[in-house]
Amino acid sequence: MHAFPADAPTKADSFHIIHVYPHDPRAFTEGFVYADGTLYESTGLKGHSTLRAIDPKTGAITRNLNIADTYFGEGITVWQNEVIQLTWQTQTGFVYDRSNFHLLRTFHYDGEGWGLTQDGTSLIRSDGSPTLRFFDPHTFRETRRLKVTENGVPVQNVNELEYIHGEIFANIWHSDRIIRISPQTGKVVGWLDLSMLLPPDQRTDPEAVLNGIAYDAKTNHLFLTGKLWPHIFEIELNAPRQKEK
Template sequence: MRTPILTTLLLAAALGGCAGAPAQETGPEQLTVQVVSTLPHDPAAFTEGLEFAGDTLYESTGLAGQSTLTAGPAGGPPTTKVALPAPLFGEGVTVLGPTLWQLTWQDGFAIERDAKTLAELRRVPYQGEGWGLCHQDGGRLVMSNGSSWLTFRDPRTFAVTGSVDVGRDQLNELECVGGDVYANVWHSDTILRIDAATGRVTGTIDAGPLRAQVNTTSSEEVLNGIAAVPGSGDFLLTGKQWPVTFRVRFVPKHA
Protein backbone atom coordinates (compact mmCIF):
# COMPACT_ATOMS: atom_id res chain seq x y z
CA MET A 1 0.00 0.00 0.00
CA ARG A 2 1.40 3.40 -0.98
CA THR A 3 1.83 5.92 1.77
CA PRO A 4 -0.03 9.26 1.47
CA ILE A 5 3.30 11.06 1.05
CA LEU A 6 4.37 8.80 -1.86
CA THR A 7 0.98 9.18 -3.54
CA THR A 8 1.20 12.97 -3.26
CA LEU A 9 4.69 13.01 -4.75
CA LEU A 10 3.67 10.81 -7.69
CA LEU A 11 0.62 13.00 -8.39
CA ALA A 12 2.72 16.16 -8.30
CA ALA A 13 5.25 14.65 -10.70
CA ALA A 14 2.48 13.64 -13.12
CA LEU A 15 0.92 17.09 -13.07
CA GLY A 16 4.30 18.72 -13.53
CA GLY A 17 4.96 16.53 -16.56
CA CYS A 18 1.66 17.55 -18.13
CA ALA A 19 2.34 21.22 -17.48
CA GLY A 20 5.71 20.95 -19.17
CA ALA A 21 4.35 19.29 -22.32
CA PRO A 22 4.30 21.67 -25.30
CA ALA A 23 0.85 22.68 -26.54
CA GLN A 24 -0.01 21.30 -29.97
CA GLU A 25 -0.01 24.03 -32.60
CA THR A 26 -3.20 24.17 -34.61
CA GLY A 27 -3.02 24.34 -38.38
CA PRO A 28 -4.19 27.25 -40.53
CA GLU A 29 -7.86 28.17 -40.36
CA GLN A 30 -9.68 26.77 -43.40
CA LEU A 31 -11.79 29.41 -45.12
CA THR A 32 -13.68 29.93 -48.36
CA VAL A 33 -15.40 32.83 -50.11
CA GLN A 34 -18.97 34.06 -49.77
CA VAL A 35 -19.93 36.31 -52.67
CA VAL A 36 -21.62 39.54 -51.61
CA SER A 37 -21.89 41.13 -55.05
CA THR A 38 -20.20 41.34 -58.44
CA LEU A 39 -18.77 44.25 -60.38
CA PRO A 40 -17.66 44.54 -64.01
CA HIS A 41 -13.93 44.23 -64.67
CA ASP A 42 -11.96 45.06 -67.80
CA PRO A 43 -11.43 41.66 -69.51
CA ALA A 44 -8.24 42.98 -71.10
CA ALA A 45 -6.68 43.83 -67.72
CA PHE A 46 -3.87 41.40 -66.85
CA THR A 47 -4.23 42.20 -63.16
CA GLU A 48 -1.05 42.31 -61.08
CA GLY A 49 -1.96 44.69 -58.25
CA LEU A 50 -5.21 45.89 -56.68
CA GLU A 51 -5.68 48.28 -53.75
CA PHE A 52 -8.16 50.77 -52.33
CA ALA A 53 -7.13 54.20 -51.05
CA GLY A 54 -10.29 55.75 -49.66
CA ASP A 55 -12.99 55.12 -52.25
CA THR A 56 -10.51 55.01 -55.14
CA LEU A 57 -9.48 51.61 -56.51
CA TYR A 58 -5.99 51.37 -58.01
CA GLU A 59 -5.15 48.58 -60.44
CA SER A 60 -1.77 47.74 -61.94
CA THR A 61 -1.69 45.47 -64.98
CA GLY A 62 1.06 43.54 -66.72
CA LEU A 63 2.27 42.28 -70.10
CA ALA A 64 5.09 44.04 -71.91
CA GLY A 65 3.77 46.83 -74.08
CA GLN A 66 0.29 46.59 -72.50
CA SER A 67 0.96 47.43 -68.85
CA THR A 68 -1.09 50.19 -67.24
CA LEU A 69 -1.96 51.79 -63.93
CA THR A 70 -5.52 52.99 -63.37
CA ALA A 71 -7.43 54.76 -60.60
CA GLY A 72 -11.17 55.25 -60.21
CA PRO A 73 -14.35 53.88 -58.66
CA ALA A 74 -14.64 50.12 -58.21
CA GLY A 75 -16.56 48.62 -61.11
CA GLY A 76 -16.59 51.86 -63.09
CA PRO A 77 -14.38 53.32 -65.80
CA PRO A 78 -11.07 54.69 -64.49
CA THR A 79 -10.82 58.41 -63.94
CA THR A 80 -7.04 58.36 -64.37
CA LYS A 81 -4.89 56.01 -66.44
CA VAL A 82 -1.26 55.82 -67.49
CA ALA A 83 0.52 53.36 -69.74
CA LEU A 84 3.95 51.98 -68.94
CA PRO A 85 6.36 52.36 -71.85
CA ALA A 86 7.38 49.13 -73.57
CA PRO A 87 8.97 46.82 -72.66
CA LEU A 88 8.10 47.44 -68.99
CA PHE A 89 5.88 44.85 -67.29
CA GLY A 90 3.78 46.29 -64.45
CA GLU A 91 3.31 44.43 -61.17
CA GLY A 92 2.07 45.15 -57.61
CA VAL A 93 0.99 48.57 -56.38
CA THR A 94 0.45 50.23 -53.00
CA VAL A 95 -0.66 53.76 -52.09
CA LEU A 96 0.98 55.80 -49.32
CA GLY A 97 -0.90 59.08 -48.96
CA PRO A 98 0.12 61.47 -51.74
CA THR A 99 2.36 58.96 -53.51
CA LEU A 100 2.34 55.31 -54.54
CA TRP A 101 4.81 52.60 -55.50
CA GLN A 102 4.38 50.40 -58.56
CA LEU A 103 6.61 47.37 -59.14
CA THR A 104 7.97 46.05 -62.40
CA TRP A 105 8.46 42.34 -63.00
CA GLN A 106 11.98 41.77 -64.38
CA ASP A 107 12.93 45.37 -65.13
CA GLY A 108 14.67 45.79 -61.78
CA PHE A 109 13.07 48.94 -60.39
CA ALA A 110 10.04 50.34 -58.60
CA ILE A 111 8.28 53.46 -59.85
CA GLU A 112 7.18 56.11 -57.38
CA ARG A 113 4.17 58.07 -58.65
CA ASP A 114 1.89 60.90 -57.66
CA ALA A 115 -1.20 59.14 -56.28
CA LYS A 116 -3.60 61.65 -57.82
CA THR A 117 -2.20 62.18 -61.31
CA LEU A 118 -0.23 58.88 -61.53
CA ALA A 119 2.68 60.89 -62.94
CA GLU A 120 6.05 59.21 -62.53
CA LEU A 121 8.27 60.85 -59.91
CA ARG A 122 11.32 58.59 -59.81
CA ARG A 123 12.61 55.04 -60.23
CA VAL A 124 14.39 53.09 -57.49
CA PRO A 125 16.34 49.91 -58.38
CA TYR A 126 16.00 46.61 -56.54
CA GLN A 127 17.45 43.12 -56.90
CA GLY A 128 15.41 40.28 -58.35
CA GLU A 129 11.84 40.19 -59.59
CA GLY A 130 8.87 42.25 -58.42
CA TRP A 131 5.51 40.52 -57.90
CA GLY A 132 3.22 41.74 -55.10
CA LEU A 133 3.30 44.86 -52.90
CA CYS A 134 1.32 46.25 -49.96
CA HIS A 135 1.98 48.38 -46.89
CA GLN A 136 1.25 47.90 -43.21
CA ASP A 137 0.06 50.45 -40.67
CA GLY A 138 2.98 52.78 -40.14
CA GLY A 139 3.98 52.54 -43.79
CA ARG A 140 6.32 49.53 -43.89
CA LEU A 141 6.23 47.99 -47.36
CA VAL A 142 5.80 44.24 -47.86
CA MET A 143 6.94 42.79 -51.19
CA SER A 144 6.87 39.36 -52.83
CA ASN A 145 9.03 38.04 -55.66
CA GLY A 146 7.41 34.71 -56.51
CA SER A 147 9.37 32.79 -53.88
CA SER A 148 8.35 31.85 -50.33
CA TRP A 149 9.85 35.05 -48.90
CA LEU A 150 8.26 38.37 -48.00
CA THR A 151 10.65 41.32 -48.00
CA PHE A 152 10.11 44.43 -45.89
CA ARG A 153 11.12 47.80 -47.31
CA ASP A 154 11.34 51.40 -46.20
CA PRO A 155 8.40 53.37 -47.63
CA ARG A 156 10.55 56.40 -48.51
CA THR A 157 13.78 54.87 -49.81
CA PHE A 158 12.55 51.40 -50.82
CA ALA A 159 15.59 49.97 -49.02
CA VAL A 160 15.31 46.45 -47.58
CA THR A 161 14.70 46.44 -43.82
CA GLY A 162 14.04 42.73 -43.23
CA SER A 163 12.41 39.57 -44.53
CA VAL A 164 10.49 36.48 -43.42
CA ASP A 165 10.10 33.01 -44.93
CA VAL A 166 6.48 31.88 -45.27
CA GLY A 167 7.39 28.34 -46.30
CA ARG A 168 5.06 28.42 -49.31
CA ASP A 169 6.40 29.19 -52.77
CA GLN A 170 4.86 31.34 -55.54
CA LEU A 171 3.60 34.19 -53.35
CA ASN A 172 2.08 36.72 -55.74
CA GLU A 173 -0.29 39.70 -55.26
CA LEU A 174 -0.47 40.98 -51.67
CA GLU A 175 -2.89 42.88 -49.44
CA CYS A 176 -1.93 44.13 -45.97
CA VAL A 177 -4.64 44.25 -43.28
CA GLY A 178 -3.40 45.06 -39.78
CA GLY A 179 -0.68 42.57 -38.90
CA ASP A 180 -1.77 40.14 -41.61
CA VAL A 181 -0.71 39.83 -45.23
CA TYR A 182 -3.06 38.14 -47.69
CA ALA A 183 -1.23 36.55 -50.61
CA ASN A 184 -2.41 35.01 -53.85
CA VAL A 185 -0.53 31.80 -54.64
CA TRP A 186 0.32 31.87 -58.34
CA HIS A 187 -1.47 29.36 -60.57
CA SER A 188 -3.83 28.34 -57.80
CA ASP A 189 -7.18 29.34 -56.34
CA THR A 190 -5.61 29.68 -52.89
CA ILE A 191 -5.12 32.83 -50.84
CA LEU A 192 -2.94 32.66 -47.74
CA ARG A 193 -3.40 34.76 -44.63
CA ILE A 194 0.06 35.30 -43.18
CA ASP A 195 1.22 36.68 -39.84
CA ALA A 196 3.74 39.24 -41.10
CA ALA A 197 5.71 39.18 -37.84
CA THR A 198 6.48 35.44 -37.99
CA GLY A 199 5.70 34.33 -41.54
CA ARG A 200 3.27 31.74 -40.15
CA VAL A 201 0.28 30.92 -42.34
CA THR A 202 -2.77 31.41 -40.11
CA GLY A 203 -5.46 30.91 -42.73
CA THR A 204 -5.92 29.18 -46.09
CA ILE A 205 -8.71 30.56 -48.26
CA ASP A 206 -10.20 28.47 -51.06
CA ALA A 207 -11.38 30.88 -53.76
CA GLY A 208 -12.09 28.07 -56.20
CA PRO A 209 -15.85 28.75 -56.27
CA LEU A 210 -15.11 32.02 -58.09
CA ARG A 211 -13.36 30.30 -60.98
CA ALA A 212 -16.49 28.28 -61.70
CA GLN A 213 -18.23 31.58 -62.45
CA VAL A 214 -15.56 32.81 -64.88
CA ASN A 215 -15.04 31.38 -68.37
CA THR A 216 -11.25 31.45 -68.66
CA THR A 217 -9.61 30.56 -71.96
CA SER A 218 -5.95 30.46 -70.92
CA SER A 219 -3.96 28.86 -68.10
CA GLU A 220 -2.52 32.32 -67.39
CA GLU A 221 -5.94 33.79 -66.55
CA VAL A 222 -5.43 33.05 -62.87
CA LEU A 223 -6.87 34.46 -59.67
CA ASN A 224 -4.80 37.54 -58.86
CA GLY A 225 -5.89 40.74 -57.18
CA ILE A 226 -6.94 41.33 -53.56
CA ALA A 227 -8.21 44.63 -52.21
CA ALA A 228 -9.66 45.09 -48.72
CA VAL A 229 -12.84 47.20 -48.89
CA PRO A 230 -12.34 49.98 -46.31
CA GLY A 231 -14.49 49.76 -43.19
CA SER A 232 -16.35 46.59 -44.19
CA GLY A 233 -14.30 43.45 -43.61
CA ASP A 234 -15.04 42.53 -47.25
CA PHE A 235 -12.53 42.05 -50.05
CA LEU A 236 -12.54 42.56 -53.80
CA LEU A 237 -11.09 39.60 -55.70
CA THR A 238 -10.45 39.33 -59.41
CA GLY A 239 -8.09 37.65 -61.84
CA LYS A 240 -5.97 38.22 -64.91
CA GLN A 241 -8.29 39.11 -67.79
CA TRP A 242 -11.39 38.21 -65.79
CA PRO A 243 -14.57 40.04 -66.86
CA VAL A 244 -15.82 40.34 -63.29
CA THR A 245 -14.63 41.42 -59.85
CA PHE A 246 -16.17 39.71 -56.83
CA ARG A 247 -16.89 41.39 -53.52
CA VAL A 248 -16.55 38.60 -50.97
CA ARG A 249 -16.30 37.71 -47.31
CA PHE A 250 -13.96 35.06 -46.02
CA VAL A 251 -16.01 32.50 -44.08
CA PRO A 252 -15.27 29.11 -42.45
CA LYS A 253 -15.03 26.23 -44.90
CA HIS A 254 -17.16 23.25 -43.94
CA ALA A 255 -16.03 19.79 -44.95
Protein backbone atom coordinates in the same frame (compact mmCIF):
# COMPACT_ATOMS: atom_id res chain seq x y z
CA MET B 1 18.31 15.74 -31.37
CA HIS B 2 14.91 17.07 -30.29
CA ALA B 3 11.74 16.41 -32.28
CA PHE B 4 9.41 19.38 -32.57
CA PRO B 5 5.71 19.01 -33.36
CA ALA B 6 4.54 20.26 -36.75
CA ASP B 7 2.39 23.38 -36.94
CA ALA B 8 -1.30 22.74 -36.50
CA PRO B 9 -3.04 22.41 -39.90
CA THR B 10 -4.52 25.68 -41.09
CA LYS B 11 -8.25 25.93 -41.63
CA ALA B 12 -10.09 27.51 -44.54
CA ASP B 13 -12.08 30.69 -43.82
CA SER B 14 -15.65 30.92 -45.05
CA PHE B 15 -17.03 33.95 -46.87
CA HIS B 16 -20.00 35.17 -48.85
CA ILE B 17 -20.20 37.26 -51.99
CA ILE B 18 -21.66 40.75 -51.51
CA HIS B 19 -21.66 41.90 -55.13
CA VAL B 20 -20.14 41.20 -58.55
CA TYR B 21 -18.88 44.11 -60.68
CA PRO B 22 -17.55 44.25 -64.25
CA HIS B 23 -13.80 44.12 -64.88
CA ASP B 24 -11.83 44.69 -68.07
CA PRO B 25 -11.31 41.12 -69.39
CA ARG B 26 -8.15 42.27 -71.20
CA ALA B 27 -6.48 43.42 -67.98
CA PHE B 28 -3.57 41.16 -67.01
CA THR B 29 -3.97 42.04 -63.33
CA GLU B 30 -0.77 42.09 -61.29
CA GLY B 31 -1.54 44.58 -58.53
CA PHE B 32 -4.79 45.66 -56.85
CA VAL B 33 -5.45 48.07 -53.99
CA TYR B 34 -8.37 50.14 -52.67
CA ALA B 35 -8.16 53.67 -51.22
CA ASP B 36 -10.75 56.39 -50.62
CA GLY B 37 -13.42 54.96 -52.87
CA THR B 38 -11.14 54.04 -55.76
CA LEU B 39 -9.59 50.78 -56.90
CA TYR B 40 -6.07 51.05 -58.27
CA GLU B 41 -4.85 48.35 -60.61
CA SER B 42 -1.49 47.51 -62.17
CA THR B 43 -1.58 45.38 -65.30
CA GLY B 44 1.29 43.43 -66.82
CA LEU B 45 2.71 42.16 -70.12
CA LYS B 46 5.28 44.18 -72.03
CA GLY B 47 3.59 46.60 -74.34
CA HIS B 48 0.33 46.35 -72.40
CA SER B 49 1.29 47.35 -68.85
CA THR B 50 -0.74 50.10 -67.23
CA LEU B 51 -1.60 51.84 -63.99
CA ARG B 52 -5.33 52.42 -63.64
CA ALA B 53 -7.89 53.98 -61.35
CA ILE B 54 -11.25 52.17 -61.38
CA ASP B 55 -14.70 53.01 -60.09
CA PRO B 56 -15.41 49.87 -58.02
CA LYS B 57 -19.18 50.12 -58.47
CA THR B 58 -19.11 50.17 -62.28
CA GLY B 59 -15.71 48.79 -63.26
CA ALA B 60 -15.15 51.92 -65.34
CA ILE B 61 -11.53 53.00 -65.81
CA THR B 62 -11.41 56.62 -64.64
CA ARG B 63 -7.67 57.18 -65.13
CA ASN B 64 -5.13 55.22 -67.18
CA LEU B 65 -1.37 55.48 -67.57
CA ASN B 66 0.43 53.34 -70.15
CA ILE B 67 3.80 52.06 -68.94
CA ALA B 68 6.82 52.06 -71.28
CA ASP B 69 7.04 48.91 -73.39
CA THR B 70 10.31 47.87 -71.75
CA TYR B 71 8.51 47.26 -68.44
CA PHE B 72 6.16 44.52 -67.22
CA GLY B 73 3.90 46.06 -64.57
CA GLU B 74 3.57 44.20 -61.26
CA GLY B 75 2.37 44.81 -57.68
CA ILE B 76 1.19 48.18 -56.37
CA THR B 77 0.34 49.76 -53.06
CA VAL B 78 -0.84 53.15 -51.84
CA TRP B 79 1.46 55.02 -49.48
CA GLN B 80 -0.05 58.28 -48.22
CA ASN B 81 -0.73 60.33 -51.38
CA GLU B 82 1.38 58.13 -53.63
CA VAL B 83 0.94 54.95 -55.64
CA ILE B 84 4.01 52.72 -55.72
CA GLN B 85 4.37 50.22 -58.58
CA LEU B 86 6.83 47.37 -59.12
CA THR B 87 8.02 45.87 -62.38
CA TRP B 88 8.80 42.21 -62.94
CA GLN B 89 12.40 41.64 -64.03
CA THR B 90 13.75 45.15 -64.62
CA GLN B 91 14.40 45.82 -60.89
CA THR B 92 12.73 49.21 -61.20
CA GLY B 93 9.88 50.70 -59.21
CA PHE B 94 7.84 53.85 -59.84
CA VAL B 95 6.32 56.34 -57.42
CA TYR B 96 3.34 58.33 -58.69
CA ASP B 97 1.17 61.14 -57.39
CA ARG B 98 -2.08 59.36 -56.57
CA SER B 99 -4.28 62.23 -57.78
CA ASN B 100 -2.97 62.40 -61.34
CA PHE B 101 -0.44 59.53 -61.85
CA HIS B 102 2.36 62.04 -62.40
CA LEU B 103 5.68 60.21 -62.01
CA LEU B 104 7.49 61.54 -58.93
CA ARG B 105 10.58 59.30 -58.85
CA THR B 106 11.93 55.84 -59.55
CA PHE B 107 13.78 53.38 -57.31
CA HIS B 108 15.66 50.11 -57.73
CA TYR B 109 15.70 46.77 -55.94
CA ASP B 110 17.37 43.39 -56.27
CA GLY B 111 15.50 40.45 -57.73
CA GLU B 112 12.05 40.25 -59.27
CA GLY B 113 9.00 42.31 -58.37
CA TRP B 114 5.75 40.38 -57.85
CA GLY B 115 3.40 41.61 -55.11
CA LEU B 116 3.52 44.76 -52.97
CA THR B 117 1.72 46.01 -49.87
CA GLN B 118 2.46 48.12 -46.79
CA ASP B 119 1.81 47.79 -43.06
CA GLY B 120 1.85 51.48 -42.14
CA THR B 121 5.60 51.37 -41.47
CA SER B 122 7.21 49.31 -44.22
CA LEU B 123 6.66 48.31 -47.82
CA ILE B 124 6.43 44.51 -48.21
CA ARG B 125 7.47 42.86 -51.48
CA SER B 126 7.14 39.32 -52.80
CA ASP B 127 9.21 37.81 -55.62
CA GLY B 128 7.60 34.38 -56.10
CA SER B 129 9.81 32.73 -53.51
CA PRO B 130 8.83 31.96 -49.89
CA THR B 131 10.70 35.11 -48.76
CA LEU B 132 8.96 38.45 -48.20
CA ARG B 133 11.16 41.55 -48.09
CA PHE B 134 10.40 44.64 -46.00
CA PHE B 135 11.56 48.07 -47.18
CA ASP B 136 11.72 51.59 -45.84
CA PRO B 137 9.09 53.53 -47.88
CA HIS B 138 11.28 56.64 -48.02
CA THR B 139 14.73 55.23 -48.82
CA PHE B 140 13.59 51.88 -50.31
CA ARG B 141 16.34 50.15 -48.36
CA GLU B 142 15.61 46.60 -47.26
CA THR B 143 15.09 46.32 -43.49
CA ARG B 144 14.14 42.66 -42.91
CA ARG B 145 13.13 39.37 -44.50
CA LEU B 146 10.40 36.93 -43.60
CA LYS B 147 10.13 33.29 -44.74
CA VAL B 148 6.56 32.11 -45.35
CA THR B 149 5.83 28.55 -44.17
CA GLU B 150 2.75 26.36 -43.87
CA ASN B 151 2.95 23.39 -41.52
CA GLY B 152 6.72 23.86 -41.52
CA VAL B 153 7.05 23.82 -45.33
CA PRO B 154 8.20 26.93 -47.26
CA VAL B 155 5.43 28.32 -49.48
CA GLN B 156 6.40 28.91 -53.10
CA ASN B 157 4.82 31.30 -55.64
CA VAL B 158 3.75 33.95 -53.12
CA ASN B 159 2.36 36.67 -55.35
CA GLU B 160 -0.04 39.63 -54.96
CA LEU B 161 -0.22 40.97 -51.38
CA GLU B 162 -2.55 42.93 -49.12
CA TYR B 163 -2.08 43.86 -45.45
CA ILE B 164 -5.32 43.37 -43.48
CA HIS B 165 -5.90 43.48 -39.70
CA GLY B 166 -2.27 42.80 -38.84
CA GLU B 167 -1.88 39.94 -41.32
CA ILE B 168 -0.50 39.62 -44.85
CA PHE B 169 -2.95 38.16 -47.34
CA ALA B 170 -1.26 36.63 -50.40
CA ASN B 171 -2.33 35.07 -53.67
CA ILE B 172 -0.51 31.88 -54.58
CA TRP B 173 0.29 32.01 -58.31
CA HIS B 174 -1.71 29.55 -60.42
CA SER B 175 -3.89 28.73 -57.45
CA ASP B 176 -7.40 29.69 -56.33
CA ARG B 177 -6.05 30.02 -52.82
CA ILE B 178 -5.32 33.12 -50.76
CA ILE B 179 -3.27 32.55 -47.61
CA ARG B 180 -3.08 34.64 -44.44
CA ILE B 181 0.45 35.11 -43.10
CA SER B 182 1.64 36.19 -39.67
CA PRO B 183 4.10 39.08 -40.22
CA GLN B 184 5.83 38.13 -36.97
CA THR B 185 6.58 34.47 -37.71
CA GLY B 186 5.85 33.97 -41.41
CA LYS B 187 3.48 31.09 -40.58
CA VAL B 188 0.29 30.64 -42.60
CA VAL B 189 -2.54 31.07 -40.07
CA GLY B 190 -5.52 30.64 -42.40
CA TRP B 191 -6.59 30.58 -46.01
CA LEU B 192 -9.45 31.09 -48.47
CA ASP B 193 -10.59 28.64 -51.13
CA LEU B 194 -11.86 30.85 -53.97
CA SER B 195 -12.21 28.22 -56.68
CA MET B 196 -15.95 28.87 -56.90
CA LEU B 197 -15.61 32.54 -57.88
CA LEU B 198 -15.00 32.17 -61.61
CA PRO B 199 -16.01 28.91 -63.33
CA PRO B 200 -13.41 27.24 -65.57
CA ASP B 201 -15.51 27.89 -68.69
CA GLN B 202 -15.16 31.64 -68.08
CA ARG B 203 -11.36 31.47 -67.95
CA THR B 204 -10.29 32.20 -71.49
CA ASP B 205 -6.57 31.62 -71.02
CA PRO B 206 -4.29 29.31 -68.95
CA GLU B 207 -2.95 32.48 -67.30
CA ALA B 208 -6.43 33.69 -66.30
CA VAL B 209 -5.70 33.02 -62.64
CA LEU B 210 -6.82 34.63 -59.40
CA ASN B 211 -4.51 37.58 -58.73
CA GLY B 212 -5.94 40.65 -57.06
CA ILE B 213 -6.72 41.49 -53.43
CA ALA B 214 -7.96 44.93 -52.37
CA TYR B 215 -9.34 45.79 -48.93
CA ASP B 216 -11.92 48.39 -47.92
CA ALA B 217 -11.32 49.11 -44.24
CA LYS B 218 -14.62 51.01 -43.85
CA THR B 219 -16.80 48.06 -44.86
CA ASN B 220 -14.32 45.31 -43.94
CA HIS B 221 -14.89 43.84 -47.40
CA LEU B 222 -12.43 42.49 -49.94
CA PHE B 223 -12.41 43.14 -53.67
CA LEU B 224 -11.01 40.18 -55.61
CA THR B 225 -10.22 39.66 -59.29
CA GLY B 226 -7.78 37.86 -61.54
CA LYS B 227 -5.77 38.13 -64.72
CA LEU B 228 -8.10 38.43 -67.71
CA TRP B 229 -11.15 38.01 -65.45
CA PRO B 230 -14.43 39.67 -66.53
CA HIS B 231 -15.53 40.31 -62.95
CA ILE B 232 -14.51 41.90 -59.65
CA PHE B 233 -15.99 40.12 -56.62
CA GLU B 234 -16.76 41.96 -53.39
CA ILE B 235 -16.75 39.49 -50.49
CA GLU B 236 -17.07 39.47 -46.72
CA LEU B 237 -15.34 36.93 -44.49
CA ASN B 238 -17.64 34.94 -42.22
CA ALA B 239 -15.33 32.97 -39.97
CA PRO B 240 -13.50 34.42 -36.98
CA ARG B 241 -9.82 34.87 -37.67
CA GLN B 242 -7.43 32.23 -36.37
CA LYS B 243 -4.77 33.95 -34.30
CA GLU B 244 -1.42 32.55 -33.26
CA LYS B 245 -0.74 32.12 -29.57
